[in-house]
Amino acid sequence: MRTTPEYITELQPGEIFVFGSNLEGMHGGGAAYLAYRKFGAIMGQGVGLQGRSYGIPTMQGGVETIRPYVDEFIRFAKEHPELTFLVTRIGCGIAGFRNEEISPLFADAHGVANIVLPPGW
DSSP states (O other): OOOSSOOOOOOTTEEEEEEOOOTTOOOSHHHHHHHHHOOOOOOOOSSSEETTTTEEEOOOGGGGGGGHHHHHHHHHHHHOOTSEEEEOOOOTTOOOOOOHHGGGGGGGGGTTTTTEEOOOO
């Protein structure tokens, strides 16, 4: 089973970098900054597809406030089987959550062929 590498520095054709963002789309640090600098994330857009990246807000409150955005992402990925989504450990950096808190939100992503999750998720 394929897993997302710890560090993503380039994408293959058809790959999308999935990162944790904030609702304001201020991509100033962590994976969000990388998404902005290298993969087309748009300053001021915190949610959804942007260039070769996809933002999932993680900075607006507790874990349950992230769930609707993860569910929306999974639906989007299913609707775009031509793309492969490399999910980073969203929420587990600057936002301060632990893998055990965030990974269960991606339970419905298991078995979706074009979603690649971090190891252990």
